[in-house]
Amino acid sequence: MAETVDVVVIGMGPGGEEVAGRLAEAGLAVVGVDRRLLGGECPYYGCIPSKMIIRGSNALAEGRRASILAGHAAVEPDFAPVAKRIRDEATDNWDDKVAVDRFEAKGGRFIRGHGRLTGPGSVTVTVRGTGERIELAARRAVVLNTGTDPAVPPIPGLAGSPYWTNRDILTVEKAPESLIVLGGGAIGCELAQAFARFGTRVSVVGSAPRLLNYEEPESGALIEAAFAEDGIEVHNNANVTSVSYGDGFTLNFDGGEVEAQHLLVATGRRTTLDQLGLDTIGLDPKARALDPDEHLRVAEGVWAVGDITGKGAFTHMSMYQATIAIRDILGEPGHGAEYHAVPRVTFTDPEVGSVGITEAQARDRGYEVETKKFNFSVLAKANIVGEDGIIKVVAEKGGGPVLGVHMIRPHVTELVAEASLIYNWEATAGDLAALIHPHPTLSEALGEVFLSLAGKPLHSM
Numbered sequence: 001m002a003e004t005v006d007v008v009v010i011g012m013g014p015g016g017e018e019v020a021g022r023l024a025e026a027g028l029a030v031v032g033v034d035r036r037l038l039g040g041e042c043p044y045y046g047c048i049p050s051k052m053i054i055r056g057s058n059a060l061a062e063g064r065r066a067s068i069l070a071g072h073a074a075v076e077p078d079f080a081p082v083a084k085r086i087r088d089e090a091t092d093n094w095d096d097k098v099a100v101d102r103f104e105a106k107g108g109r110f111i112r113g114h115g116r117l118t119g120p121g122s123v124t125v126t127v128r129g130t131g132e133r134i135e136l137a138a139r140r141a142v143v144l145n146t147g148t149d150p151a152v153p154p155i156p157g158l159a160g161s162p163y164w165t166n167r168d169i170l171t172v173e174k175a176p177e178s179l180i181v182l183g184g185g186a187i188g189c190e191l192a193q194a195f196a197r198f199g200t201r202v203s204v205v206g207s208a209p210r211l212l213n214y215e216e217p218e219s220g221a222l223i224e225a226a227f228a229e230d231g232i233e234v235h236n237n238a239n240v241t242s243v244s245y246g247d248g249f250t251l252n253f254d255g256g257e258v259e260a261q262h263l264l265v266a267t268g269r270r271t272t273l274d275q276l277g278l279d280t281i282g283l284d285p286k287a288r289a290l291d292p293d294e295h296l297r298v299a300e301g302v303w304a305v306g307d308i309t310g311k312g313a314f315t316h317m318s319m320y321q322a323t324i325a326i327r328d329i330l331g332e333p334g335h336g337a338e339y340h341a342v343p344r345v346t347f348t349d350p351e352v353g354s355v356g357i358t359e360a361q362a363r364d365r366g367y368e369v370e371t372k373k374f375n376f377s378v379l380a381k382a383n384i385v386g387e388d389g390i391i392k393v394v395a396e397k398g399g400g401p402v403l404g405v406h407m408i409r410p411h412v413t414e415l416v417a418e419a420s421l422i423y424n425w426e427a428t429a430g431d432l433a434a435l436i437h438p439h440p441t442l443s444e445a446l447g448e449v450f451l452s453l454a455g456k457p458l459h460s461m
C-alpha cells in the first residue's frame, strides 16, 4: 500500500534540496530522496571542494609573484591544509548530517535510496543498505533533480584502469606527483591548473581545437598562455586511441603519448535518465536530457530542475529553475524560465566569465555582428602583475542588442552579474555606459567597453 504525501523530490542536488526545503516550509508533506548525499555534487564533489583547492593554488601563485611586487617570499606547496579544509569545512568528511537535519527541521522527510517513477504520481524508493522498498504516492508533485555522473569515453584500456573522476580527485590527501587530465573543459582546466600549482606535473589532453572551446577563442588562448607559465603541457585536437596502466598511466593519441602516475577523466557529464522509470509517465528513458516547459513541467504533475534539463550545468541554473518550479507547484503566478542570459563561470587563473553567445555563434545564427574589446591593463587598478585580461562584447551591428559579453582576467566572475543585466533589464549599451562605475575597480572596464559600443569617447584613464 503506497504512502500518500504531497511532494516527492527524487535527487537532492542544489535545486532538489531548495524545492524540497521550501515546499516543506510552506507546509506540504515532502519526501526528499537521494541515493548518495543530500546536497548533490556541488558541495561534496564539485563547486565547493574544487574552489577550495583553487583558493590554495592561487595563494601559491600570489606568493610566487611577491618577489616582483613586494619583496622576497619563499613558497613551499603543501596540500595537507587544503585536504583538511575540504574534509572539515566543506564536506564534514563527506557526511550530510547537517543538511539532513536542516531539511528535517523544515518539516521534510529524507530517505536515502534510489527513487524511480512507477506511474503518474507514483514513486518506488529502494532504501540504500537494506534494499527495503517504499511506495510513495505524490498528490501534488514529483520533482526530478537527479543531476549527472561523470561521462567516461569508450577508449580502449580505460574501463579497466584505476582512473580518477572528480569524485576521486576531490578526496585526495596529497597532490599527485604527476597527472594526465583528459578533457580541456571547465572542470579539467580548473583542476589541471590548481594541481600544477601544488607541484603536480600536469598534461592536459583534449579533443577540441583549444581549451574551453565553447568560449571565445581569446579566452582559450589566454588560458593556454597561463598554463604554459604554470608548466602545464597542453595537447589539443588529440584523437585518443588507447590507455594503458602499469606502473602508471600511458595515454596514446594520434601523434603522441603522455605518461603520469594518475589520470583524471574530465570529458563531460552524462545524465542517468534511463534509471528513473520515465517510460511509466510517457517520457523517453533514452533521452540525454529532459525538455521542460517554461514552468519546468515535463509531464502532468512532474517537474524537472538542474543538470538533467540540459540548460547549463551550473548550480545557479539549478537554483534558478528551482525557484520557478516552487512557484508553479504552489500555484503562485510568476515569469517562466528564460535561458538567453545564463552566466558561465570558469575559475581558472585568469578566470573566464561570460553571458550570451560568442562571435562565431552569432555569425552562425545569421547576425551581422560588431565586436568591441577592452584591455583591462588600461585600467589603473588592473595594471598589476598577473592580472591582465580582456573584455569582448559581441553586438548586433548598427546599435543593435548586445549578444554576448566575454571576460577573462582574475576576479571577472564577479562582474558577470552586471553583464547579465543588459539582457534582463533590456538595457542598451548607452544605458550601461551611463552608469557610474566606482574607481578604481574592474567594473570600470564594463563602462568603457559599453561607451565604445555606444560610439562615445572613452574616459582618459
Ligand SMILES: Cc1cc2nc3c(=O)[nH]c(=O)nc-3n(C[C@H](O)[C@H](O)[C@H](O)COP(=O)(O)OP(=O)(O)OC[C@H]3O[C@@H](n4cnc5c(N)ncnc54)[C@H](O)[C@@H]3O)c2cc1C
Residues within 6 Å of the ligand: 010, 011, 012, 013, 014, 015, 016, 033, 034, 035, 036, 037, 038, 039, 040, 041, 042, 045, 046, 047, 048, 050, 113, 114, 115, 116, 145, 146, 147, 148, 166, 187, 272, 275, 276, 305, 306, 307, 308, 312, 313, 314, 315, 316, 317, 318, 347
Ligand atoms: C568538479 C566540478 C566543479 C563544479 N564547479 C561548479 C562551479 O564552480 N559553479 C557551478 O555553478 N557549478 C559547478 N559545477 C556543476 C554543479 O556541481 C552542478 O551543476 C550542480 O551540482 C547542480 O546539479 P543538479 O542540481 O542537477 O544535481 P546534482 O548536484 O548533480 O545532484 C543530483 C543528486 O541526485 C542523486 N540521484 C541521482 N539519481 C537518483 C535516483 N534515481 N534516486 C535518488 N537520488 C538520485 C545523486 O545522488 C545526487 O545527489 C561543478 C561540477 C563539478 C563536477
